[in-house]
Amino acid sequence: MPDGTLARTEVVVTDGVTIGRPCCGVPQCKNPLENNHHRFCSVDPDHKKLETTCAIEGCNCPVTRDSKSGKYRKACDDPVHVKMEGANVESLCSGKSKTQCQKVAKLDNAMSSLDPPQLPADLTVALPIQDGDEWYKHDAQTGAVCLVRPAVMTSTGVLDTQPEMSHPAVDCESKDTPPKLKAIFRRQRTNNEQLVVRPCGVINGHGTMYHHETVSNVLIMIEQLYSLPRARKPQHLIYDSNCNALREVLNQCIKFFDGMGMCIDAFHHKNKHKASDTFCRDRCDMKAYPELLDDNGKYYFNSSIAKQTNVWFGAFHNICREMTPASIPITHT
């Protein structure tokens, strides 16, 4: 310490990597799929029934057979729903999984060119677009149905990067436009894996984020991990969304995090968080904690370790993207 005394400081770093695997299409359902061709699990009878129910949100009609091929459709015989399925099939044929390929390629590139501790400027990767992120437009006059895709999403989980202004054009439009038509035609995937890593590179634990990586889920995972018998709670948690996580801790009065430093990796803090956010600057800057600095005021441990580990971990995505959860070999410590 700067005053010459000795102190023990334990730090863990957490970050998410987009390495999704097939999962049940019902939000938050953690049951495994009976096989990877299914969209819904068979464990819950209500979920299993959805395999033979029209894929369009809000429609409970049974699926029908295609008159030409004789195969079962994923939609009922409502002409609009049939057109929606057609638009979805068309989008698959036109390289729908492009985002996923780009992401894997990006991780592979990062893997081959990475020279630790020099990390690529931004390892935030694009998430694959899922059925829940897109919707269908039906023109009642022409009868045409088209698929609308959202802008590419990222996994930072930091609110600062979102646009501040609301979009008046969208607000006006929403008064006259019919509700968005949504459907689950494709098999859904888990959102990402969240790794908790020591600065030396040892992985302390991980958690699967079934939908978006939310700070509340990350906090629950950290609390559960370090509440296990003989687990030692670290003094510092480094996480890219820690300003939001700390706000949540204070709002919800989560006692577990009392006395724990919640900083943001120095590089991320400087480049991805607003300097005008005084709460973020005062509470989440590593420079505010002398125990994280050496005699020269520099960081003496690697706060980018989770990102570096995720680059290594992400390279397994091609191997395990079609695996069932029981097959994915991840070691818990």
Ligand SMILES: [Zn+2]
């Ligand atoms: Zn299910």
Ligand SMILES: [Zn+2]
């Ligand atoms: Zn239907």
Ligand SMILES: [Zn+2]
């Ligand atoms: Zn911040």
